[in-house]
Amino acid sequence: MSAAGHPEENRSRVAAALTDAEFVRLVGTADGDALAAAGLVARGLDAAGVPYQASLAAVPDSPATDADCTVAIGHPAGDVVVVDDSLAVEAANIVTEFAPEAVDPELALAGSICAGVEPSGRPLERADLDRRPGVAIPIGDPIEGLAGTTLLHASFSGDGRAVEDVLSTLDAPDDRELASLVALSAIEGAPPRAAEAVERALRPYVTDRFETLGGLADVLDALARTQPGTGIALALGHEVETAAIDAWRAHGQRAHTALREADTGRYDGVYVVRIDDASPALLGTVARLCFWYRSPEPIALAVTDGGAAAVGAGVDAPFRAAETALGGRVLVRDTHGVATFDGTISGFTAAFREAL
Structure with a gap:
């Protein structure tokens, strides 16, 4: 059974399979979009009173046989397969069929950003988010935020002192000046596609959790790859922000340093x-x-x-x-x-x- 191909009918069948099950396994790939999707389905199952277990892996194993329904998120090995341009948005559409009150539109939109998909449609309408000039980072400190973000890569990425040096060339920059500086730094010496990529990190949607929607997406992706247990807790709405930011910061620094060296x-x-x-x-x-x-x-x-x-x-x-x-x-x-x-x-x- 798939959640793709014939959306309306398939979503209804998937919803029925989930709510009829006595135990569900959610098995996702280790990326932010799949993590957000797993969190959305898990929230729906909580609302429906269906027990479940969620896990993430870079290359998931064949499904265990102890569940009435195994949901494969981003890979083909399951009774139900969730695939789409954005796994999280498709998961939100499925959960809307049986527990609409459990759908977190911001989580769905953050997953779409992880998948490289521009936020749009019903989740964006429901979230009703404002946009502002600037850069999508998950914390208020621009130095630490720019050093850690993996939404872009520039000469200063992964290095707080390098960020300070770059920002020192501006006199108390506002959000627009900061965005311009970041964009120019990211495309310097980069292939032409960098200009498209860095746009996704600019003019962010504002959120209460992790400052911006792009910041939330960046944190989700880091957690999915390094601390999936914490990531699932975050996607379920638990208060693990401190641990999440620590993991995000460490992952970003390692990734930028590895690419550079x-x-x-x-x-x-x-x-x-x-x-x-x-x-x-x-x-x-x-x-x-x-x-x-x-x-x-x-x-x-x-x-x-x-x-x-x-x-x-x-x-x-x-x-x-x-x-x-x-x-x-x-x-x-x-x-x-x-x-x-x-x-x-x-x-x-x-x-x-x-x-x-």
Whole structure:
């Protein structure tokens, strides 16, 4: 059963499957959109009185057999499969079928930002958010916020002192001046697509939780990749803001530092970032930042021994070829791919390049 293809009928069938179950497993991919979607479905199940368990993984395992219904969020291995441009918005549409009062429109919109989808439609109407000039960060301090955000990558990213130095060139900047400075810094020396990417971090929607909608999205994505338990608690509305910001800050710093210090190689069709001893969670963020802000090629591949992540059109075939050559497990959704395997950086890179 899928939540895609024939939206109205499928959503009703999915809603019935969830509310008829005695126990539901929610299994999502380790990214902010899937985390938000899992949180929305979990809130609906709470409202309906249906027990559940939620988990996230970079490449989820085959579903356990102890649940009446397994919901696969962002991957194909489940009784119910939630797939869409934004998993969170589709999850909100499903939950609206059986527990509309449980839907948090801000959470759905934050998930859509994680998926690279512009907030729109019914969730945006329900949220009724104002927009302001500036940059989407999850805290009020612009120095710490710009150092930690993974919505963009610039010369100062990951380094609070570097942010201070850049901001010192302005005399008490207002939000518009700050946004202009950030935009110019992000596109300097970057591929043309950076201009599109940085727009998503500007003129944010204002929220009570984490300052901006984009800031909430950034925190969700960091938690999904590094502390999924805390992420699920946050998506359920629990007060874990301090732990969430700590995890977000640490993840952002690691990702920016890894991208800046990694050994890189440019090949026909792919830009490779080689990182020693990195988790799949870190690789996914590095690959995304590299694609939008550093890669001169149409695909960015971040790889370490035993793991890889890539962003760009046409990543499916090379990932499948590498899976065949090295074994392991692969998950590809749209222009994003992730793999775990028993092999080396050079072995995966060679298999990936050969299949391009």
